[in-house]
Amino acid sequence: MADTRPNYSTPSAVRSVTSYPARRGFKQAVDPALDHVVGVEDAIDIHCHAHEGQQDALGVAKLASKSGMQGILYKTIVGRKDPAGTVGGVRSALESWCEEKGLTPVHVWPGSSVTQGFLSKIEPAWSAKMLNAGVIALWMPNNTSANTLSIVGGKPSAWDKTADPNAHTEPLSWAESLKYGHYLLDDKSRLLPEIEEIFRIATTAMRRSFLAIRPSRSTGRWRSSVRRSASKRESSTIPSAPLST
Numbered sequence: 566m567a568d569t570r571p572n573y574s575t576p577s578a579v580r581s582v583t584s585y586p587a588r589r590g591f592k593q594a595v596d597p598a599l600d601h602v603v604g605v606e607d608a609i610d611i612h613c614h615a616h617e618g619q620q621d622a623l624g625v626a627k628l629a630s631k632s633g634m635q636g637i638l639y640k641t642i643v644g645r646k647d648p649a650g651t652v653g654g655v656r657s658a659l660e661s662w663c664e665e666k667g668l669t670p671v672h673v674w675p676g677s678s679v680t681q682g683f684l685s686k687i688e689p690a691w692s693a694k695m696l697n698a699g700v701i702a703l704w705m706p707n708n709t710s711a712n713t714l715s716i717v718g719g720k721p722s723a724w725d726k727t728a729d730p731n732a733h734t735e736p737l738s739w740a741e742s743l744k745y746g747h748y749l750l751d752d753k754s755r756l757l758p759e760i761e762e763i764f765r766i767a768t769t770a771m772r773r774s775f776l777a778i779r780p781s782r783s784t785g786r787w788r789s790s791v792r793r794s795a796s797k798r799e800s801s802t803i804p805s806a807p808l809s810t
Contacts, residue, residue: 606633609672611702616641622651622673626659629671636672638702648675649699676702679763683709683724683745689762696770703767705760711746715739719746 596603610629615622622642629637644651652675663670677695680687692703707713709723718734724745737745749760 601628601631601633603632605629607635609634609636609638611638613637613639614641615639616643616645622655623658626655626671626673627662630659630663630668631666633669634671636674638674638676640676640702640704641678642675645677645681647698648677648695651675653699674701676700676704678704678706678709680706680709680747683719687747687757687759687763689759689766692763693766696766703763705749706747709747711739711742711748714742714746 613625614620615625619641622639626637639648639652642648642651642655652673656670656673659670659673677692677700679692681691687706695703708719713719714734714737716736718736720730720733721728722730722732749757751757
């Protein structure tokens with residue numbers, strides 16, 4: 566049977582063509598000899614990766630401080646089981662370094678995923694633990710989501726420890742995607758109870774939850790969940806991402 570599910574990913578040709586106006590309109594004064602970034606004064610990075618194999622958390626914070634940025638929210642960081650503690654260490658080291666250099670340290674904040682990786686259950690207790698430890702933002706599944714696996718595939722070593730760590734699959738079937746990834750809806754396209762509970766916990770704690778969902782199917786249910794949890798206070802946002810859960 567042909568796969569009739571909608572594909573929300575942007576076609577390559579469209580993505581390439583639409584990138585030109587943005588690129589041509591960007592005229593930053595770039596000097597390779599500078600040790601800071603031009604034009605980011607007072608900016609806040611709300612999606613910084615600093616886990617294993619990515620950029621160094623302290624190094625990024627030093628560069629941001631030299632560049633006059635306001636803050637960095639680490640979506641991921643080495644030591645994912647205690648992101649708040651790890652960011653606390655980065656903050657302490659950064660403050661000492663900035664004092665020595667006569668700079669104002671950039672604000673640094675910890676974020677966390679609501680999952681603990683592929684094949685792990687989504688458990689509200691994990692999110693509550695992260696928030697209580699000092700995490701200020703929660704991300705719903707993205708790279709571990711079933712929808713992402715069905716559109717772009719994934720690294721099989723994430724769910725099979727015997728797989729080649731350098732391998733990457735083609736887009737998986739929907740059955741395989743559900744087997745290895747996370748999906749936030751039940752068979753009636755309603756948010757799962759554990760997802761509702763995470764929103765309740767997050768809004769009660771006045772934290773932010775970053776949610777990647779299928780806009781056409783889940784946006785209304787998500788908004789209803791937030792309204793029930795937070796009354797007039799809405800503390801969650803939806804990025805317009807094609808790789809939705």
